[in-house]
Amino acid sequence: MNTLSTQSHLFASLTAYLQDLQESGLDGIPAEMVTMKEANTAPQLTAIAKQSIEGAMTDQLNTPEIHETLEQIRKNLGPCQRCKLGATRKNLVFGTGNPKARLVFVGEGPGADEDAQGEPFVGDAGKMLNRIIAAMELKREDVYICNVVKCRPPQNRPPESDEVSACSPFLLRQLQSVKPEVIVALGTSAAQALLQIKTPISKMRGKFHDFHGMPLMPTYHPSYLLRSGGNSDSFWSVWDDMTQVLQLLKLPVPIKNRSK
Numbered sequence: 637m638n639t640l641s642t643q644s645h646l647f648a649s650l651t652a653y654l655q656d657l658q659e660s661g662l663d664g665i666p667a668e669m670v671t672m673k674e675a676n677t678a679p680q681l682t683a684i685a686k687q688s689i690e691g692a693m694t695d696q697l698n699t700p701e702i703h704e705t706l707e708q709i710r711k712n713l714g715p716c717q718r719c720k721l722g723a724t725r726k727n728l729v730f731g732t733g734n735p736k737a738r739l740v741f742v743g744e745g746p747g748a749d750e751d752a753q754g755e756p757f758v759g760d761a762g763k764m765l766n767r768i769i770a771a772m773e774l775k776r777e778d779v780y781i782c783n784v785v786k787c788r789p790p791q792n793r794p795p796e797s798d799e800v801s802a803c804s805p806f807l808l809r810q811l812q813s814v815k816p817e818v819i820v821a822l823g824t825s826a827a828q829a830l831l832q833i834k835t836p837i838s839k840m841r842g843k844f845h846d847f848h849g850m851p852l853m854p855t856y857h858p859s860y861l862l863r864s865g866g867n868s869d870s871f872w873s874v875w876d877d878m879t880q881v882l883q884l885l886k887l888p889v890p891i892k893n894r895s896k
């Protein structure tokens with residue numbers, strides 16, 4: 637990760653952490669920090685705080701016996717109002733599927749159907765995702781499905797950067813809890829948010845990228861396939877990407893007939 641993306645990750649994690657502390661009743665900051673502030677050592681404080689947070693995060697992530705369950709993360713999220721999407725959502729859409737899935741799909745954010753039902757990918761895009769999963773000879777219950785943001789952006793617009801920053805520490809924790817062997821990022825927003833790069837999806841897809849030690853395959857969003865047709869070039873590009881995913885998982889690759 638580059639310095640900027642590390643800083644924005646840290647900032648988002650620190651914000652979420654401080655909000656959690658506040659929600660759990662903390663109403664002050666430790667005395668040694670106040671002393672340092674009074675001594676006008678703000679840059680030092682920033683560096684020390686950054687170091688200790690980084691250290692704590694690294695320790696936590698590198699300690700195999702510490703494993704957060706999805707239930708714990710959901711509980712910690714609570715009736716979330718960490719970003720402006722909290723005010724307009726009907727239901728928070730946390731994620732669904734196998735908590736020990738070998739494969740996780742990450743979408744952009746809930747649409748109207750998902751907002752109404754509290755479950756990801758249950759509308760038309762969800763039906764297309766179900767077709768992809770079935771074509772891989774997997775079941776929806778085998779995989780885990782979630783989104784970059786957990787609340788519906790108004791008019792289904794892409795999530796904004798402050799919304800992604802507020803939600804991404806929880807997504808990271810979910811992915812570290814499930815610890816899949818492969819993550820598939822569905823569409824531009826998901827791939828760009830997870831990888832913290834601005835590359836177009838057409839340039840990112842087709843190869844594995846690293847996400848916190850987990851292989852991540854970006855591919856086109858199911859809604860894009862709905863628009864481009866069930867036998868389009870983009871449909872077969874997704875199938876090529878899923879073929880690589882199945883191969884990495886050492887699962888059989890079903891033969892498909894590409895004739896138009």
Ligand code: URA
Pocket residue numbers: 743744745746747750755756757758759761762783
């Ligand atoms: N599109 C997404 O990205 N996620 C959903 O859950 C539904 C539609």
